Amino acid sequence: MKKNVLIIGAGGVAQVVAHKCAQHNDLLGDIHIASRTVAKCRAIVESVREKKALKNPNGILEAHALDALDIEATKALIEKTNSRIVINVGSAFLNMSVLSACIGTGAAYIDTAIHEDPAKICETPPWYENYEWKRREECEKAGVTAILGAGFDPGVVNAYAKLAFDEYFDRVDSIDIVDINAGSHGKYFATNFDPEINFREFTGQVWSWQDSKWVSNRMFEVGKEWDLPVVGKQKAYMTGHDEVHSLSQRLGVPNVRFWMGFGDHYINVFTVLNNLGLLSEKPVRTAEGLEVVPLKVVKAVLPDPSSLAPDYTGKTCIGDLVKGVKDGKEREVFIYNVADHKQAYEEVGSQGISYTAGVPAVAAAMLVALGDWDVRKMANVEDLPAQPFLGLLNEIGLPTRIKDADGDRALEFENPALIAAS
Known part of the structure; x- marks a missing residue:
């Protein structure tokens, strides 16, 4: 089982991710938040503590200064904190650097949006072939789980x-x-x-x-x-x-x-x-x-x-x-x-757009920790079983509904992961 999470980024989505990881730190272990502006990370830590969000109140929750474009510095922080899961919710310009650090340390990688080159806009489709998918073989050879686009859309x-x-x-x-x-x-x-x-x-x-x-x-x-x-x-x-x-x-x-x-x-x-x-x-x-x-x-x-x-x-x-x-x-x-x-806002101090992007990344991390999604290769969300993911989201804040010829109703899922998580 993989434990200990490093969150990269300190914006509204990172705040959601930190709160939700804290709510499940019995499963996810230590929580570390890193960004170039460490004061923003500390503010998130304080927000989590004010809300008393840590399920295990004695769990580790720490802030760190990090330039995530620096691959060696990111590798060093992953190793220092013994983080086995990295949730990248920083700028989309960081993705390939953070992924490189994960491949170099064996940590699982999760992001919520596609990589972007600052010098290029709207590249030739399909976009994933320009960066992420070129590194599939590298991830599989290293046995590293890399889950792409695990926000809401994508995710x-x-x-x-x-x-x-x-x-x-x-x-x-x-x-x-x-x-x-x-x-x-x-x-x-x-x-x-x-x-x-x-x-x-x-x-x-x-x-x-x-x-x-x-x-x-x-x-x-x-x-x-x-x-x-x-x-x-x-x-x-x-x-x-x-x-x-x-x-x-x-x-x-x-x-x-x-x-x-x-x-x-x-x-x-x-x-x-x-x-x-x-x-x-x-x-x-x-x-x-x-x-x-x-x-x-x-x-x-x-x-x-x-x-x-x-x-x-x-x-x-x-x-x-x-x-x-x-x-x-x-x-x-x-x-x-x-x-x-x-x-x-009342639950995690962020608005709903950040909430919908951040909660799924934590669900993905929980499924990696439990082994359901620890696939030891690169995968988009549609490559993975949907039911454990959606079932977990039902439980932690983003319930699924369906509207069809039979009406509008909540969808329920039999989810072995939930039993293990409890």
């Missing part, structure tokens, strides 16, 4: 797709992943994740997988209204996203698309910023001779996403609309979760 939605593929259909024709945040943070304009990463998703091409080939569109070019449980009718736009690039290749489904909800105000502000060149990642020189990156300046003046949590209200709805054939008849199911911003 839980991949498990929803796997569940539908295995249990609800004989043939899957399409998977449409829909992500609606119907909450309000009360700010004039803000992003729910790191603004730099957030905007990079939207300034390049929108890649979707249609009729078994890659199709390119512009951002906000293709939109439609969705009528979803709890959040009701919401406008969402086809957007490029990580899970499209793995589900299309791993499950062999001919149509995989991702839709994200945006209000008119967000679109207007984004369009102005983009048209002015303020979302560019290319350096410019000011009249005073200073070289600045416009996107980093915008990031600096926008609210820190972790600061949004106290005033965030409303709910999210994220799920998979899957269509295909079962027993010779056409069928469609919507498998989904609804999360509440206020409840997330």
